[in-house]
Amino acid sequence: MKPSDHPDPFQQARVEQGVSEIDDQNDPVQMVLRLKDVRKCAHNWKTYSSEATPGRIVVPSEVNIRDTRQIPFEVDPPKHGAFRELLDPWFKRPLQDDYRDKLRAQISSLITEVIQQNSIEAIHGFSLLLQSRALTILMNTPESEADTFISWGTHVFRSEDDPLDAGKAQQLYDYIDQKIDEAETKPSEDLFSTLLAAEVEGQKLTREQIKGIIILTFAGGRDTVINMVTNTLAYLADHPESLKRLRDEPEIRTRAIEELIRYFSPLTHMGRVATEDAQVCEHAIKADSRISLCWASANRDETVFEKPNEIVLDRKINPHVAFGFATHNCLGATHARTIMQVLIDELCEKVDHIDFLNAEENIEQWGEFDRKVGYHKLYLAFHSA
Amino acid sequence: MAKITFITKDDDTIVCEADSGSVMELAVQNGVKGIDGDCGGVCSCATCHVHVAPESVAQVGEAGEIEKDMLELDDEANERSRLCCQLEVSDDLDGIVLHVAH
Ligand code: HEM
Numbered sequence: 075m076k077p078s079d080h081p082d083p084f085q086q087a088r089v090e091q092g093v094s095e096i097d098d099q100n101d102p103v104q105m106v107l108r109l110k111d112v113r114k115c116a117h118n119w120k121t122y123s124s125e126a127t128p129g130r131i132v133v134p135s136e137v138n139i140r141d142t143r144q145i146p147f148e149v150d151p152p153k154h155g156a157f158r159e160l161l162d163p164w165f166k167r168p169l170q171d172d173y174r175d176k177l178r179a180q181i182s183s184l185i186t187e188v189i190q191q192n193s194i195e196a197i198h199g200f201s202l203l204l205q206s207r208a209l210t211i212l213m214n215t216p217e218s219e220a221d222t223f224i225s226w227g228t229h230v231f232r233s234e235d236d237p238l239d240a241g242k243a244q245q246l247y248d249y250i251d252q253k254i255d256e257a258e259t260k261p262s263e264d265l266f267s268t269l270l271a272a273e274v275e276g277q278k279l280t281r282e283q284i285k286g287i288i289i290l291t292f293a294g295g296r297d298t299v300i301n302m303v304t305n306t307l308a309y310l311a312d313h314p315e316s317l318k319r320l321r322d323e324p325e326i327r328t329r330a331i332e333e334l335i336r337y338f339s340p341l342t343h344m345g346r347v348a349t350e351d352a353q354v355c356e357h358a359i360k361a362d363s364r365i366s367l368c369w370a371s372a373n374r375d376e377t378v379f380e381k382p383n384e385i386v387l388d389r390k391i392n393p394h395v396a397f398g399f400a401t402h403n404c405l406g407a408t409h410a411r412t413i414m415q416v417l418i419d420e421l422c423e424k425v426d427h428i429d430f431l432n433a434e435e436n437i438e439q440w441g442e443f444d445r446k447v448g449y450h451k452l453y454l455a456f457h458s459a
Numbered sequence: 460m461a462k463i464t465f466i467t468k469d470d471d472t473i474v475c476e477a478d479s480g481s482v483m484e485l486a487v488q489n490g491v492k493g494i495d496g497d498c499g500g501v502c503s504c505a506t507c508h509v510h511v512a513p514e515s516v517a518q519v520g521e522a523g524e525i526e527k528d529m530l531e532l533d534d535e536a537n538e539r540s541r542l543c544c545q546l547e548v549s550d551d552l553d554g555i556v557l558h559v560a561h
């Protein structure tokens with residue numbers, strides 16, 4: 075085992091049972107573990123709904139800490155499609171040149187900074203900064219807002235010692251309320267103002283709906299992006315030959331990015347609520363009970379991926395579900411992929427190698443499964459090319 | 460050099476030429492509406508779905524198993540569906556016609 079490895083805790087359960095039950099605040103969840111089953115259930119929104127009580131499809135459940143429905147995440151078709159039609163163009167902006175240029179400027183100066191330091195703690199000294207600053211481009215707000223986002227720490231809903239901290243969430247709600255007020259009196263070109271002016275199916279969005287969209291933009295892209303970036307740095311530090319290969323063979327970078335995202339699967343799983351009695355690979359699913367689509371397990375499915383537990387940088391066929399599948403596929407995927415493209419380009423250009431100094435792993439606990447999702451602390455030293 | 464014709468949902472016809480790369484890349488470079496290529500061509504996103512014109516089916520050939528599994532859950536899939544990131548441009552594809560599925 076190398077320090078940057080992420081073992082697959084689901085293998086035995088996936089092969090032998092395909093589904094595994096875990097408890098969560100007395101509302102158990104049947105985790106669906108095989109790629110084909112995960113895809114089928116994600117596709118079948120009529121039986122496996124996202125439009126339950128707000129917070130219930132999240133594991134651990136957030137029903138006790140919020141009432142605001144997150145949009146489009148907790149809405150089923152056809153209404154879901156109307157929201158996506160509004161939001162998709164905004165979230166595809168990372169494909170534009172000026173968006174990339176802004177991101178490149180941010181990431182380039184961050185790398186220059188960390189090269190000058192003897193060593194850094196990568197989460198607070200790199201990934202959190204990168205994620206927060208990049209988010210200002212996605213939301214089209216001034217870059218100075220990033221300081222506020224950074225002050226919230228790595229998770230906007232969870233404090234360090236309490237996975238469900240209502241007080242923590244309140245901070246975010248207050249910020250959003252204030253920003254919507256500001257946009258009402260002084261409209262700009264940012265996401266708040268854009269949503270205030272927008273219509274879905276001929277109707278203006280309510281304040282509650284705008285909140286539901288913005289909260290998701292903060293929550294969905296926070297620890298996912300932070301883990302994606304941190305884990306990539308850890309991997310490249312631990313595998314100098316891979317950084318060299320990416321530098322020498324720029325044509326494999328696109329594939330390498332998909333492969334890193336498959337391997338890390340920054341979002342472990344996401345829930346659904348059954349609308350009727352159903353079955354997943356011969357396991358009974360009762361109406362009104364929860365399942366979860368375990369992207370992390372599906373992405374190591376040995377019946378689909380050769381050498382599932384290895385990072386094969388130029389993996390050609392890679393049908394991973396790290397960004398979800400079908401209806402609710404990740405709205406932020408273009409932003410996340412663009413971050414990775416710019417990050418890899420800039421590392422190849424500016425960094426010769428990275429020393430892996432020390433790390434404290436972040437292990438999630440899901441029933442019998444212990445899954446490494448990233449790091450609590452990661453100490454690295456960057457060396458200039 | 461292969462000449463490849465895309466017909467979009469809005470009935471626009473776009474004729475492109477290339478001698479290497481994937482058919483998805485060719486479509487994206489030429490701004491073919493409905494081909495996004497989100498995953499860059501690794502068979503993960505299904506945003507490169509086309510229906511091969513009946514007269515081009517023999518020339519294009521059949522999808523592999525992993526590609527078929529992806530297509531199975533696409534609401535627009537039919538027996539002539541392909542994910543065009545899995546098609547490598549070569550002289551063998553000269554003259555094919557592809558209808559964009561979305
Ligand atoms: C590497 C980074 C990321 C990963 C691995 C990831 C993963 C996922 C996954 C697996 C889903 C599907 C959830 C489901 O089916 O219920 C999803 C949905 C979503 N993600 Fe991401 N995500 C990432 C980054 C982002 C970012 C940066 C944003 C926005 C700032 C974002 C916003 C969303 C939204 C809004 C949805 C819901 C889409 C819908 O319901 O239609 N994500 N994400």
Ligand code: FES
Pocket residue numbers: 483495496497498499500501502503504505506507542543544545
């Ligand atoms: S480009 Fe993603 S599946 Fe073809």
